[in-house]
Amino acid sequence: MSEENNQYYFNFSFFKVDPKWRWMADLAKEESAKEVENVINNSGIMYRTYSNLGLRDDADFLIWFAAKSVEEIQRVIEKIYKTVFGKYIIPSRTYLSCTRPSLYVQEQKAHGFVTGSDPKKHVIVYPFTKTREWYLLPKEKRQEIMDEHIEVSKKYPQVVLNTTYSFGIHDEDFMLAFEVDNIRDFQDLIMDLRETEVSSYVKNDIPMIVCVKKDIVPMISSLG
16 A cells, blocks of 8 residues: 555544533434444544543543544534434544654554554543654754654554654644553553653643543443
């Protein structure tokens, strides 16, 4: 597959659920969940669904989309809002990014989502922005710093990294999505990366949003 054909837009759409949803009959909620599943499956774009229930006060669930155009993402979200369930959800956080070739030699970017690998139990969504000073460094110096960063990351092959870019299309510089079965492995990785020089050039790297993998029907059913 050519480089151009393998480029995707990523959309991380987090939602809150209206408490009124919990008062609906269980059968109606199950039918509504299947309606949403059919809408997304028929959209033809890639997606994964995750629960934030009890883990965040600003989001109940995530739908992570990957598509060849932003219009495709808009169309499927429009159709979700037209479902019964769609009347009971409110967007709480939205991030847009796209895949691009790395500027740095040897950088490891698995892009587990778009390569079709099986999802792990969790994804940690991690937007961040680097300082202006980072971009003023000579390219050779940036490569040297990134080499250290890459070597640390290689110690954690069990953590799958999806690196995408938000320059000019959203508020962040980068969007990272770390797929991992054991959240402590991700925590250990971040603690090690904090000791590398590149961390001193990070302007902002919050929030870090932990999400639990759930298929869409059981995910919606878990919301009450």
